[in-house]
Amino acid sequence: xxxxxxxxxxxxxxxxxxxxxxxxxxxxxxxxxxxxxxxxxxxxxxxxxxxxxxxxxxxxxxxxxxxxxxxxxxxxxxxxxxxxxxxxxxxxxxxxxxxxxxxxxxxxxxxxxxxxxxxxxxxxxxxxxxxxxxxxxxxxxxxxxxxxxxxxxxxxxxxxxxxxxxxxxxxxxxxxxxxxxxxxxxxxxxxxxxxxxxxxxxxxxxxxxxxxxxxxxxxxxxxxxxxxxxxxxxxxxxxxxxxxxxxxxxxxxxxxxxxxxxxxxxxxxxxxxxxxxxxxxxxxxxxxxxxxxxxxxxxxxxxxxxxxxxxxxxxxxxxxxxxxxxxxxxxxxxxxxxxxxxxxxxxxxxxxxxxxxxxxxxxxxxxxxxxxxxxxxxxxxxxxxxxxxxxxxxxxxxxxxxxxxxxxxxxxxxxxxxxxx
Numbered sequence: 001x002x003x004x005x006x007x008x009x010x011x012x013x014x015x016x017x018x019x020x021x022x023x024x025x026x027x028x029x030x031x032x033x034x035x036x037x038x039x040x041x042x043x044x045x046x047x048x049x050x051x052x053x054x055x056x057x058x059x060x061x062x063x064x065x066x067x068x069x070x071x072x073x074x075x076x077x078x079x080x081x082x083x084x085x086x087x088x089x090x091x092x093x094x095x096x097x098x099x100x101x102x103x104x105x106x107x108x109x110x111x112x113x114x115x116x117x118x119x120x121x122x123x124x125x126x127x128x129x130x131x132x133x134x135x136x137x138x139x140x141x142x143x144x145x146x147x148x149x150x151x152x153x154x155x156x157x158x159x160x161x162x163x164x165x166x167x168x169x170x171x172x173x174x175x176x177x178x179x180x181x182x183x184x185x186x187x188x189x190x191x192x193x194x195x196x197x198x199x200x201x202x203x204x205x206x207x208x209x210x211x212x213x214x215x216x217x218x219x220x221x222x223x224x225x226x227x228x229x230x231x232x233x234x235x236x237x238x239x240x241x242x243x244x245x246x247x248x249x250x251x252x253x254x255x256x257x258x259x260x261x262x263x264x265x266x267x268x269x270x271x272x273x274x275x276x277x278x279x280x281x282x283x284x285x286x287x288x289x290x291x292x293x294x295x296x297x298x299x300x301x302x303x304x305x306x307x308x309x310x311x312x313x314x315x316x317x318x319x320x321x322x323x324x325x326x327x328x329x330x331x332x333x334x335x336x337x338x339x340x341x342x343x344x345x346x347x348x349x350x351x352x353x354x355x356x357x358x359x360x361x362x363x364x365x366x367x368x369x370x371x372x373x374x375x376x377x378x379x380x381x382x383x384x385x386x387x388x389x390x391x392x393x394x395x396x397x398x399x400x401x402x403x404x405x406x407x408x409x410x411x412x413x414x415x416x417x418x419x420x421x
Contacts, residue, residue, distance in 0.1 A: 001245065001273045001284050001359065001380070001396065033229050035236040038212060042201050042238030047279050048085075052194055053123050056083055056187055057099060063183045064101040070152025071144055072099040072180045073168065075160045078357040079184055081280060085122020088113075094136040094164055097125075099183075100147050108139045137167035144172065155180030185362050189354065190376035195281060196400055199356070199378065202283035203398065203409040205239035205276050207421075210287055213272075214420045219291065221264045223248055223257075230274050239276030239283070242359065247271040252288065252392040255349055255384065266292035269391040275359060282359045284380050285410055286396030289419035298393075301385050302416040305393045308332060308383035309412050312351050312365065313399060316373055316406040323369040326351040329383045330367075338385060345387040352380040355398055377401045378409075 060083065064072065074080050074097040076088040084097050084105060095109040095117060104125055109117045111129040118127065128143065130136045144150045153176045156165055169175060191199070213229045223246035230244045247254070248262035252271035264270060273286040288305075290298050308329050315328035329351050333339055338346035350366035353359075355378050363371045365379055377400065384394030395413070399406040413421045 001243065001275065001286065001382070033216075033232040035212070035232050038208070038233060038236040040236070040238035041204055041208060042278050045198060045201050045238075045279050046194060048122075048194060048198075050085075050122055052192065053083060053085060055192075057105065057123070059187050060099055060183050061101055063186045064099075064155070067155075067182045068153060069155040069178065069180065069183060070101050070149035071147070072155040072157060072183055073097075073140065073160060073164070074099065074157040074180075074184075075164060077159055078280075079157050079159070079188065082188060082357060083123075084125060085120050086117055087120045088117055090161070094167075096136070096140060096160075096164065098140060098143055100144075100149060101152070103147065106143050108136050108143070110136075135167065135171060137164065137171040140168055141171035141175075144175075150175065152176070153178045155183055157184050181362075188356060189362060190374065191356060191378055191400065192376065195356065196376075196378070198279045198281035199283065199398070199400070200409055202239060202276055202278040202281055203285065205234060205237045205278060206274055206283040206285045207410050208237050209233035209239070209276075210272070210274070210285065211420050214287075214289075217264060217270065217291065219264050219266060223251075223262045226264075226270070226272065230272070234274075234276045239278055242275045242277050242282060243273070245273040247273075247392070250389065250391065252394075253386050253388050253390055254392070255386065255394070264291050267295065268292075269298065269393065271392060271394055273394065273396065280357055282355055282357065283409070284355055284359055284396060284398055286382055286384075286394045287413070287419055288393045288395060289416060294416055298391065299416055301387070301391075301393045302395075304333070304336060304338075305383060305385050305395050306412060306414065308347075308385075309381050309395055309397065312381045312383055313406050313408075316365075316379070316399070316401070318374060318401060318403065318405060319372050321369065322363050322365050322371050322373060322379075323367050325365040325373075325379075326367050326369075333383070333385070346385060347383050348386055349384070351383045354378065355380055373401050375401050375403045 093110050098106040106126045128139045157180045212233045226246045227244040231241045247257045249268040251257045252269045271288045275284040311332045315325045352365035354361035382396035386392035397412045398409045
């Protein structure tokens, strides 16, 4: 799925009118869909354990040494979960993790939150607490001084809020603040076998939910009705619903849809962009089809996008710059008269994005991205074509890099007549 830079995925989908997942109109008023024929396919999921997290920290420390970084500061979110297991929300009261270049990590949190924070802690770590009348960044500074790291560059994870960075500068005058991207991205961009296994399960759930939902779509259904079916199937199959973006007819021409009312209509496109999580790891799969008989133009665009996915995959070689994948697709589309570049009708967004614990992670398959592809990197592959005022087609499947090249998490459909494979 693509994403507006200033909005969350959930906010975008709700703005498009597709989901309030807990209060859907239509089908939910008559009760949940009957999904009794489905069963949980995630019972064999193996959660990320202590040994895996300790290996991540060891890798981070190796990268810190290479980059000359003394410690990394992280706020709650996917990076904190990734390294420490701590699942916590952000508020004006700072909870933070400090990963030092050597030795055990430290968690700084409010005194009254410590028992709750400790519940999900997945590694051995020191916990320092602060009272309401104390400055939590002073505790961070004290930890760095005690570990003799105050004079070394301090890496800041890229989502850490300004008040935390500014507070650290105040508590530790003269501190050299640098980006922690070489460390955090250096770890998180390369997925291990346990991570890929969880992403595969999440994708399996989404594909199974698609195949259950597809034959139940009826003329006159709204996008919310279809999202209800997809959400119910996803939950029964063992996934935690992350998003269900359903675009009908002309709305499919706009990657994130429109607020205009939408209903399934014969001869018009149904574009579904859906995903879930399993043990915190995400899937992201899009399917497009025509309800009823497809027009020659619809079929031509669908076939072109299907080929565009293969062009992208063929360009995704180990060592190739990520941007070259996007370049290959645009050359192909341009040869057929779409574009040029990001112009419409054609592909108006990047070819794909990184994916893992977050639905969108660095790096992207986009023009100018010079990061070389390496084993363990995971991406979406979604080179849609959009025709304003008419329709759009997006097919999206994710893949991961192996030492010998890319491998699909889900196999793309090969025919508009069998859009779910």
